[in-house]
Amino acid sequence: MTLDVFEWFSIIGTIAFAVSGAIVAMEEHYDMLGVFVLGLVTAFGGGVVRNLLIGVPVTTLWSQGLLLKTAVISIVIVFVLPNAWIYHWKKSEAFFDAIGLAAFAIQGALYAVEAGLPVSAVMVAAMMTGIGGGMIRDIMAGRKPLVLRDEIYAVWALLAGMAVGIGPMRAAWALLALFAATVTMRMLSVHYKWRLPRRKLHAYGSFDASAAEEGEGNMNMYRVLFVCLGNICRSPMAEAVFRDRVEKAGLAESIEIDSCGTGDWHLGKPPHEGTRRILEGQGISYEGMVARGIRAEDGERFDLLVAMDESNVKAIREALGNETKAEVVRFLSFVPGSRLADVPDPYYTGNFEETYELISEASERLLAHLLETGEVSAAAK
Numbered sequence: 208m209t210l211d212v213f214e215w216f217s218i219i220g221t222i223a224f225a226v227s228g229a230i231v232a233m234e235e236h237y238d239m240l241g242v243f244v245l246g247l248v249t250a251f252g253g254g255v256v257r258n259l260l261i262g263v264p265v266t267t268l269w270s271q272g273l274l275l276k277t278a279v280i281s282i283v284i285v286f287v288l289p290n291a292w293i294y295h296w297k298k299s300e301a302f303f304d305a306i307g308l309a310a311f312a313i314q315g316a317l318y319a320v321e322a323g324l325p326v327s328a329v330m331v332a333a334m335m336t337g338i339g340g341g342m343i344r345d346i347m348a349g350r351k352p353l354v355l356r357d358e359i360y361a362v363w364a365l366l367a368g369m370a371v372g373i374g375p376m377r378a379a380w381a382l383l384a385l386f387a388a389t390v391t392m393r394m395l396s397v398h399y400k401w402r403l404p405r406r407k408l409h410a411y412g413s414f415d416a417s418a419a420e421e422g423e424g425n426m427n428m429y430r431v432l433f434v435c436l437g438n439i440c441r442s443p444m445a446e447a448v449f450r451d452r453v454e455k456a457g458l459a460e461s462i463e464i465d466s467c468g469t470g471d472w473h474l475g476k477p478p479h480e481g482t483r484r485i486l487e488g489q490g491i492s493y494e495g496m497v498a499r500g501i502r503a504e505d506g507e508r509f510d511l512l513v514a515m516d517e518s519n520v521k522a523i524r525e526a527l528g529n530e531t532k533a534e535v536v537r538f539l540s541f542v543p544g545s546r547l548a549d550v551p552d553p554y555y556t557g558n559f560e561e562t563y564e565l566i567s568e569a570s571e572r573l574l575a576h577l578l579e580t581g582e583v584s585a586a587a588k
């Protein structure tokens with residue numbers, strides 16, 4: 208019975224992580240081989256790390272034909288899936304990751320129990336199997352590993368390992384309950400932002416206390432958030448165009464770029480068809496972009512909030528108050544002598560070309576401004 212359950216957990220975890228690895232690879236614009244490599248590494252990395260730790264040969268990987276096939280088929284499906292489905296999936300990214308985490312934590316724990324290891328080793332095996340693949344995925348994709356981010360992550364795998372290791376949670380129903388509990392706890396952590404206590408040290412030589420306080424990602428990053436009403440027309444266009452200019456200037460590592468809307472009608476939707484058409488015509492990627500609403504922490508996390516029009520400025524102030532760390536500016540204020548003060552909303556005007564021309568000009572001016580004022584250094588790549 209245990210073995211059946213064990214196999215089910217292996218299959219669920221493999222699918223969830225293979226899919227997440229493949230999607231991250233596609234978001235990072237890896238080619239087809241890269242998508243397969245990242246999908247497979249994410250699906251099997253945790254088990255390999257666990258085997259190394261508990262002293263079981265990693266070559267057992269090659270006897271997992273069913274799981275390898277499962278992973279390959281999952282990756283192929285993701286690779287051919289329409290973008291709209293993937294955008295939809297992205298909203299559930301944390302959920303799939305939680306399923307992978309819980310399934311592999313329990314599978315890893317059962318594996319260590321079968322090997323006759325003590326509770327401490329069962330816990331480590333659970334944790335490493337649960338978090339290992341995702342960690343390798345994020346590191347290979349150049350992202351900050353999910354496990355090191357804010358909300359409680361690895362602890363749930365450790366606790367699941369403890370429950371299995373101590374003994375009473377080994378019947379099939381108990382393991383299923385443990386699985387559900389682990390997924391639920393992880394999702395509650397994400398939703399309510401549960402964190403472990405932390406103690407902050409400012410990095411040696413850094414006097415940018417606010418960046419150190421921020422504590423996430425590259426401390427020397429300058430962060431820009433484009434804001435409009437619906438986050439489907441103007442601000443996603445600005446995000447994509449500005450990112451394109453920043454990448455071409457070789458400054459992708461120095462500037463973080465995002466966009467959001469003050470209204471919530473289109474949350475989770477990809478950019479408007481008109482914005483997509485313009486970006487495609489310019490050869491500018493909008494991959495992985497979906498609408499999100501403005502959040503309370505945006506005012507502290509970002510350095511610059513770039514509003515498309517005056518009503519966006521007001522809505523930002525209503526949402527975040529007047530005291531934000533981030534400076535709030537209108538985008539066209541970077542264009543000296545601009546005939547317009549606001550970027551017209553093509554959702555109403557239908558004129559996406561005009562919006563692109565204004566956003567293109569303002570993006571170049573904004574980048575020049577950041578370089579001139581020393582907010583971003585051309586050398587700091």
Ligand code: 4NP
Pocket residue numbers: 435436437438439440441442468472552553554
């Ligand atoms: P955006 O345009 O603010 O440039 O994304 C709009 C998109 C949707 C709506 C309004 C403006 N709307 O009302 O749904």
